[in-house]
Amino acid sequence: MLEVVCVEGYPFRLYVSVIHREQVVCIKTLVHEHICTREMRNRQATAAWLAEEYMSMFETNPNWTPQQMKGDAFKTYVVDVHKQKCYRAKHMALTKLRGTVGEHYAQLRPYCAELLRVDPEGRFEFLLNDHGQFEGFFIGFSALKHGFLAGCRPLLGLDGCFLKTFLGGTLLTAVAKDGNNQMYPIFWAVAATENEEYWTWFIRILLEELNISDGMGFTFISDQQKGLGNAIANLAPLAEHRNCARHVYCNWKKEFKGETLKRCFWQAVNCTNPETHKHALVEMMKENEAAYNGFIERETYRFCKAYISDMPKSDMIDNNIAETFNAYILKSRTKHIIDMLEEIRVSIMERMHDKHEEMKNMTGRICPRIVQRLEVTRYYSRNCICKPDVGGRYQIMIGDEGYVVHLEGHTCTCRGWQITGLPCTHACTAIHFMHQAHADYAHRFVDVHI
Numbered sequence: 001m002l003e004v005v006c007v008e009g010y011p012f013r014l015y016v017s018v019i020h021r022e023q024v025v026c027i028k029t030l031v032h033e034h035i036c037t038r039e040m041r042n043r044q045a046t047a048a049w050l051a052e053e054y055m056s057m058f059e060t061n062p063n064w065t066p067q068q069m070k071g072d073a074f075k076t077y078v079v080d081v082h083k084q085k086c087y088r089a090k091h092m093a094l095t096k097l098r099g100t101v102g103e104h105y106a107q108l109r110p111y112c113a114e115l116l117r118v119d120p121e122g123r124f125e126f127l128l129n130d131h132g133q134f135e136g137f138f139i140g141f142s143a144l145k146h147g148f149l150a151g152c153r154p155l156l157g158l159d160g161c162f163l164k165t166f167l168g169g170t171l172l173t174a175v176a177k178d179g180n181n182q183m184y185p186i187f188w189a190v191a192a193t194e195n196e197e198y199w200t201w202f203i204r205i206l207l208e209e210l211n212i213s214d215g216m217g218f219t220f221i222s223d224q225q226k227g228l229g230n231a232i233a234n235l236a237p238l239a240e241h242r243n244c245a246r247h248v249y250c251n252w253k254k255e256f257k258g259e260t261l262k263r264c265f266w267q268a269v270n271c272t273n274p275e276t277h278k279h280a281l282v283e284m285m286k287e288n289e290a291a292y293n294g295f296i297e298r299e300t301y302r303f304c305k306a307y308i309s310d311m312p313k314s315d316m317i318d319n320n321i322a323e324t325f326n327a328y329i330l331k332s333r334t335k336h337i338i339d340m341l342e343e344i345r346v347s348i349m350e351r352m353h354d355k356h357e358e359m360k361n362m363t364g365r366i367c368p369r370i371v372q373r374l375e376v377t378r379y380y381s382r383n384c385i386c387k388p389d390v391g392g393r394y395q396i397m398i399g400d401e402g403y404v405v406h407l408e409g410h411t412c413t414c415r416g417w418q419i420t421g422l423p424c425t426h427a428c429t430a431i432h433f434m435h436q437a438h439a440d441y442a443h444r445f446v447d448v449h450i
Helices: 047-053 055-060 066-077 083-098 101-106 108-118 142-151 196-209 228-235 245-252 259-270 274-287 289-296 320-328 337-360 368-383 416-420 425-433
Strands: 002-005 013-019 024-031 123-128 134-140 155-162 170-177 183-191 219-222 240-243 385-388 393-398 401-406
Touching: 047 055, 047 083, 055 083, 066 083, 101 108, 101 337, 108 123, 108 134, 108 337, 123 196, 134 142, 134 196, 134 337, 142 183, 142 337, 155 196, 155 320, 170 196, 170 320, 183 196, 183 320, 183 337, 196 228, 219 228, 228 240, 240 245, 245 259, 245 289, 259 274, 259 289, 274 289, 368 425, 385 425, 393 425, 401 425, 416 425
Parallel strands: 155 219, 219 240
Antiparallel strands: 002 013, 013 024, 123 134, 134 183, 155 170, 170 183, 385 393, 393 401
């Protein structure tokens, strides 16, 4: 016999009994007078029950949020569950689907062995402490490495991002820029934290894989991470190390605010010629001498275009390629280590396939983004006047300013051509004067079929 009554003291009564032979429940008495408000909370809607009910949902969409679960439970079951209970239910469901963190780390060695089996030329290496405990795992697929060596600029963006699990940790990344000026991930590694020790371990393997000894002719870009500068200086002393100008500005503007100083900062940063850079600094000093001194103290040769090397054929003074990759794998960083690494691998594999198919349909010599950039440069060259000289040189006048372009040497006194590997505004004027194709003067790094 089962009795159900209203806790508020209203006359509602329900008496039922079970008929075992027929396996049914028979209602004996029902007083259906029930006028109290409905109770939305239900103790039987536990986290375990929610996890079982929504298991299939998390299997198809692991990124389904606890807030969405709360709303669906109210809509479907008319029950109001606490948000923290939804978080516990999601954790229980994902643990049942994916396994525990301990199970994932226990499978790292078999996972590494499988990677080496399918990619014997790749570099997959653990970092262990003196007690044999896990501290890092380096991932380097040979196809990405060979692609970088075959056609990418000798430039890498280095960055680290947090793993969004309760164990924490950091993902160290090395990302290049392909011929279409888009990100090209090469190496990444899971590490306990981001400091000089782990960066040294990561960069040492990176240099070994790319056959770089002292760093001559190579460029790194970073966001001024802790210990990274020392690691690069120790392992690749001759490499150029640029700092992200956006991060420099964010620190600089804490003390020197205002739109005028912002304009002065970016004008000085984007000048490709040392003379125009010095003129921009004079303007900054006239506006605010303290801001000028604060600018000079920040090692301008690391983030100003006037002083960067022209060997990588890139005027990049930000670390957007690495930050773009970190955002690209944002959802993957919420998962356990093997699921995360597999999702990163698959997403990059699909991206490489899509980019390859996209380039197969290109008919021109250079990549589409470079074509668009050259079209913009050609448009701005309409105000330039070309005066030819002997020896393949041309004097380009734009207002009162004059520049010398040497087409055969692929140089311009503004340094824009040398830095980017693409004809600058002045070079486009000379090329147009000679009735030649602008794409023929672009560096091989931007070729479609490199």
